[in-house]
Amino acid sequence: MTNFLKNIFTKNSKLSTDQLIIKKTIISFFIFFVFAGAAFWGWKWLRHQTNSAEGTRKPLRAALDVNEAIFAKILSDKHLTKEYDRSQAAQRVRVNGKLGLRNNLDSAAWSMYVIKTKGDTLKLKMDDIKKLPKTEVVFNFKCIEGWNQITYWGGVKFSDFIKAYGLEKESSLKYIGLNTPDKEYYVGIDMASAMHPQTILCYEMNGQPLPLDQGYPLRLIIPVKYGIKHLKRIGTLFFDNERPPDYWYERGYDYFSGL
Amino acid sequence: MVKINELQVSFKNPLTDFPFFCSNRVCLLADCMLITILYLPFQLNMKKIVKKHPLAIRWFHWVNFPVLGVMIWSGLLIYWANGVYKIGFGSKTLIKFFPKSFYETLNLKFHLAEGMAYHFLFMWLFFLNGIAYVLYTIFSGEWRYLVPARHSFKDAWQVLLHDLHISKYKPPQGKYNAAQQIAYSAFIVMGIGSILTGLAIYKRVQLGWLTSMFGGYKMSRIIHFALTIGYVLFFLIHIIQVIIAGWNNFRAMITGFEVVKTKDETISEEMTK
Numbered sequence: 001m002t003n004f005l006k007n008i009f010t011k012n013s014k015l016s017t018d019q020l021i022i023k024k025t026i027i028s029f030f031i032f033f034v035f036a037g038a039a040f041w042g043w044k045w046l047r048h049q050t051n052s053a054e055g056t057r058k059p060l061r062a063a064l065d066v067n068e069a070i071f072a073k074i075l076s077d078k079h080l081t082k083e084y085d086r087s088q089a090a091q092r093v094r095v096n097g098k099l100g101l102r103n104n105l106d107s108a109a110w111s112m113y114v115i116k117t118k119g120d121t122l123k124l125k126m127d128d129i130k131k132l133p134k135t136e137v138v139f140n141f142k143c144i145e146g147w148n149q150i151t152y153w154g155g156v157k158f159s160d161f162i163k164a165y166g167l168e169k170e171s172s173l174k175y176i177g178l179n180t181p182d183k184e185y186y187v188g189i190d191m192a193s194a195m196h197p198q199t200i201l202c203y204e205m206n207g208q209p210l211p212l213d214q215g216y217p218l219r220l221i222i223p224v225k226y227g228i229k230h231l232k233r234i235g236t237l238f239f240d241n242e243r244p245p246d247y248w249y250e251r252g253y254d255y256f257s258g259l
Numbered sequence: 260m261v262k263i264n265e266l267q268v269s270f271k272n273p274l275t276d277f278p279f280f281c282s283n284r285v286c287l288l289a290d291c292m293l294i295t296i297l298y299l300p301f302q303l304n305m306k307k308i309v310k311k312h313p314l315a316i317r318w319f320h321w322v323n324f325p326v327l328g329v330m331i332w333s334g335l336l337i338y339w340a341n342g343v344y345k346i347g348f349g350s351k352t353l354i355k356f357f358p359k360s361f362y363e364t365l366n367l368k369f370h371l372a373e374g375m376a377y378h379f380l381f382m383w384l385f386f387l388n389g390i391a392y393v394l395y396t397i398f399s400g401e402w403r404y405l406v407p408a409r410h411s412f413k414d415a416w417q418v419l420l421h422d423l424h425i426s427k428y429k430p431p432q433g434k435y436n437a438a439q440q441i442a443y444s445a446f447i448v449m450g451i452g453s454i455l456t457g458l459a460i461y462k463r464v465q466l467g468w469l470t471s472m473f474g475g476y477k478m479s480r481i482i483h484f485a486l487t488i489g490y491v492l493f494f495l496i497h498i499i500q501v502i503i504a505g506w507n508n509f510r511a512m513i514t515g516f517e518v519v520k521t522k523d524e525t526i527s528e529e530m531t532k
Contacts (some may be wrong), residue, residue, distance in 0.1 A: 035321075146338070
């Protein structure tokens with residue numbers, strides 16, 4: 001053993017081939033195990049990071065936010081979701097969640113509350129929305145779980161809605177927030193995605209009024225996002241420069257969740 | 260083997276003192292044979308250190324191993340949320356990806372958000388390490404050992420027969436045999452495929468052209484999954500081959516050198532610098 005150690009500190013030229021082999025092997029394996037240990041320690045460190053209020057480990061959340069900064073740059077009004085023919089749309093549209101829909105809806109009393117600033121709220125009925133120009137979109141709806149379905153929706157383009165109700169100033173903020181009337185489900189969306197030409201305030205599915213479990217009377221359809229952002233049964237819409245609360249973000253998902 | 264036209268160069272030390280009787284080719288050949296017969300037993304006992312894998316390649320290899328491991332694990336956490344793939348005929352299922360017990364044993368259930376977070380962090384390491392490896396391989400000239408030639412596909416078959424102990428013939432090879440060349444090159448193509456199909460799934464609206472190129476979202480996801488199964492199969496065969504090839508070969512992936520019993524003096528001189 002002492003010979004081994006002595007060899008390590010002896011010049012290569014003074015060693016026999018056998019000694020040299022041993023020396024080089026020991027040094028290489030030592031370095032290998034140091035780095036392997038460091039990698040293992042790094043992994044342990046990552047696994048021991050506690051979940052923050054943001055629902056996931058801090059370094060992972062930081063990585064998701066960096067990804068957003070990178071990939072939001074390719075988001076463009078010109079990159080449209082591929083549209084399909086109406087005949088390709090599914091008749092039995094999958095229902096994947098009832099969050100925010102569990103309380104009974106009094107459809108006569110329903111209004112969408114648009115909070116412009118504190119104390120200045122716009123109260124809109126269904127007719128106020130339906131009188132705006134209609135936009136339809138038939139697209140491949142994509143769930144964050146991994147399934148997808150071609151579906152057919154109709155409603156008012158969000159950017160048309162903003163223009164019609166003079167909300168240009170509000171839409172210069174960074175985010176919109178949406179809540180269900182019972183506040184059980186809530187999402188936040190970056191303004192660029194909300195103003196994307198295929199984003200609609202939707203009141204029709206397959207040419208018929210929305211079914212209750214699809215968000216009657218009004219829901220969001222935002223093809224540049226995963227399904228988790230397509231909030232059903234809109235109660236409140238508001239604008240903010242900070243990220244509005246987001247139900248699935250709090251459970252560890254990416255805030256952006258953009259496609 | 261000692262080549263005749265290298266005689267002048269190679270015969271420096273004990274061997275070089277051997278007198279040349281004459282200069283014509285037949286005599287030279289006779290000398291050569293005499294030298295070989297006299298010195299062969301001695302030379303075969305001599306160990307030489309021969310450089311095999313450059314430091315950069317060893318780094319890329321050992322970084323990729325755990326990173327790809329994390330990618331596969333986090334990929335399974337994501338796949339679980341919509342684990343629909345199976346192989347079968349008609350209504351008969353041969354293999355289901357995956358049976359319930361698989362998820363339960365490996366604790367893969369209900370971690371979709373976590374899986375995505377890990378996947379979208381480690382994808383950068385996989386991508387950057389892969390890019391660095393490919394660039395290094397191109398610019399260092401290492402690609403010459405790696406990229407299969409036309410005859411490699413025929414040779415790979417011979418290698419396979421040899422490895423399975425069906426045939427005794429082994430085709431001549433460089434650093435990698437023909438089967439290795441094909442497998443390792445395929446691995447690079449698979450890596451590029453994983454990154455591209457991954458992007459096609461991840462940003463299928465903004466990179467819609469890419470998603471279409473792979474035949475749509477569903478197809479991209481299937482290819483992405485199939486490539487992962489490919490890595491696992493590659494890994495299993497790779498481990499078996501490494502065990503069979505033995506210590507000398509394995510050590511080379513860490514130290515960079517192999518120990519060879521050879522007659523060629525020039526190699527070890529280069530190594531001891």
